Amino acid sequence: MQLSILKCISCGKEYALTDVRFTCMCGHLLDVAHDVHELKKKFRLSKKYFNGKRATIHNQPSGGVWHFGELVLPSVKEKEIVFKQEGNTRLHQSKKISSWLGLRHFYLKHEGENPTGSFKDRGMTVAVTQAKRLRQKAVVCASTGNTSASLAAYASEAEMTGLVLIPKGSVAVGKISQALAYGAKTLIVNGDFDDCMRLIFEAQEKLQAYPLNSINPFRLEGQKTIVWETLQQLGWKVPDWFVFPGGNLGNTSAFGKALHEASELGLIEKMPRFAVIQAEGASPFYRAFKDGFKELRPQKAHTIATAIKIGNPANYTKAIRSLQWTNGIVESVTDNEILEAKAHVDGAGIGAEPASCATVAGLKKLIENGIVKPKETVVGILTGNILKDPQAIVDYHIEKHGELANPPVDIEATIEEVKRFL
Numbered sequence: 001m002q003l004s005i006l007k008c009i010s011c012g013k014e015y016a017l018t019d020v021r022f023t024c025m026c027g028h029l030l031d032v033a034h035d036v037h038e039l040k041k042k043f044r045l046s047k048k049y050f051n052g053k054r055a056t057i058h059n060q061p062s063g064g065v066w067h068f069g070e071l072v073l074p075s076v077k078e079k080e081i082v083f084k085q086e087g088n089t090r091l092h093q094s095k096k097i098s099s100w101l102g103l104r105h106f107y108l109k110h111e112g113e114n115p116t117g118s119f120k121d122r123g124m125t126v127a128v129t130q131a132k133r134l135r136q137k138a139v140v141c142a143s144t145g146n147t148s149a150s151l152a153a154y155a156s157e158a159e160m161t162g163l164v165l166i167p168k169g170s171v172a173v174g175k176i177s178q179a180l181a182y183g184a185k186t187l188i189v190n191g192d193f194d195d196c197m198r199l200i201f202e203a204q205e206k207l208q209a210y211p212l213n214s215i216n217p218f219r220l221e222g223q224k225t226i227v228w229e230t231l232q233q234l235g236w237k238v239p240d241w242f243v244f245p246g247g248n249l250g251n252t253s254a255f256g257k258a259l260h261e262a263s264e265l266g267l268i269e270k271m272p273r274f275a276v277i278q279a280e281g282a283s284p285f286y287r288a289f290k291d292g293f294k295e296l297r298p299q300k301a302h303t304i305a306t307a308i309k310i311g312n313p314a315n316y317t318k319a320i321r322s323l324q325w326t327n328g329i330v331e332s333v334t335d336n337e338i339l340e341a342k343a344h345v346d347g348a349g350i351g352a353e354p355a356s357c358a359t360v361a362g363l364k365k366l367i368e369n370g371i372v373k374p375k376e377t378v379v380g381i382l383t384g385n386i387l388k389d390p391q392a393i394v395d396y397h398i399e400k401h402g403e404l405a406n407p408p409v410d411i412e413a414t415i416e417e418v419k420r421f422l
């Protein structure tokens with residue numbers, strides 16, 4: 001058997017890794033499936049191997065996505081890799097946040113510290129590398145947020161054309177500013193989101209444009225490294241919980257696969273539990289979970305957390321598998337709970353965009369409900385940078401005066417006035 005193939009998660013049908021396809025003939029999603037036992041033998045994979053590993057790619061610090069390249073895209077040649085030193089993000093500990101939550105062992109893995117400000121870069125380095133290996137002419141997505149920002153930066157690095165398709169009238173220009181700045185061609189389509197998706201897959205068939213939307217399985221391979229990197233940072237001591245937001249459920253899918261593979265490789269002895277957090281106004285996964293996953297009922301999504309404002313998650317079936325592997329749960333939080341948690345994350349001097357702070361809001365709720373225990377070790381994932389959404393900050397602190405608001409104050413130009421605030 002080959003070391004890696006594309007494999008349907010439902011019927012098991014296999015396709016070559018070089019096929020440009022994203023769903024099986026039966027309609028279900030594809031995995032990049034690795035023969036982990038062969039890989040283990042071939043590269044002698046172990047905790048010690050990864051701990052002792054030095055940078056292999058020119059300029060790449062030890063760590064990051066390609067630190068785990070043997071388990072991400074084993075067949076890739078070093079010179080084919082399109083990368084921007086993504087990953088290697090910090091594992092923050094904050095006394096302020098821990099005591100607000102009532103936890104003793106709490107870590108925040110900050111994926112907003114990636115090159116374009118979100119974890120999307122971890123997936124993009126792999127998927128754009130694959131696009132280049134397949135000699136695709138362009139990369140394309142339909143996104144108004146972090147995916148298009150990341151696509152644009154990696155397309156530039158790869159010297160490929162980056163295309164971002166957006167339905168007309170659906171988005172403020174500010175949200176696509178990074179894509180414009182990094183030089184992706186942004187096409188405002190006279191149509192809706194479904195028209196954009198149709199065009200993307202037509203462009204794939206007819207124009208050799210490679211889709212980088214959420215169902216691209218190579219993106220998930222890169223996102224797996226968030227979990228492995230965290231485990232290595234913790235000395236391979238498995239935490240009790242991983243808590244993170246769920247939108248299209250790419251991370252939910254990728255993190256489960258990462259742990260399943262780590263367990264098969266003998267890198268970990270036990271499984272952590274997952275808690276996936278959704279915004280109440282965009283919570284189809286939460287509602288399906290409550291219903292025993294009988295069915296997914298798509299909804300029209302509303303939430304301040306735009307990165308998880310998704311009513312019909314693309315990776316739904318893969319995400320269910322991850323919850324099964326990790327005895328996982330799903331929780332939902334209101335926009336107010338997200339904003340309160342964000343004020344705590346920001347106020348600790350760490351900061352993250354609203355979707356990321358759903359993590360902390362959900363965790364707070366799970367602790368209050370006795371599901372997460374104070375003595376347990378918890379890793380929360382912050383998915384995006386605080387500067388992704390300055391409007392949410394201005395609204396909270398200045399316009400709408402949230403509970404922990406810290407608005408600016410006008411003063412006269414005297415030292416007495418300044419002294420009042422010490």
Ligand SMILES: *Cc1c(COP(=O)(O)O)cnc(C)c1O
Binds near residue numbers: 118249307356383385
């Ligand atoms: C894309 C994104 C999410 C949603 O992640 P999924 O893998 O689609 O569930 C959450 N937060 C941020 C900041 C994102 O960019």
Ligand SMILES: [Zn+2]
Binds near residue numbers: 011024025026027
């Ligand atoms: Zn199938």
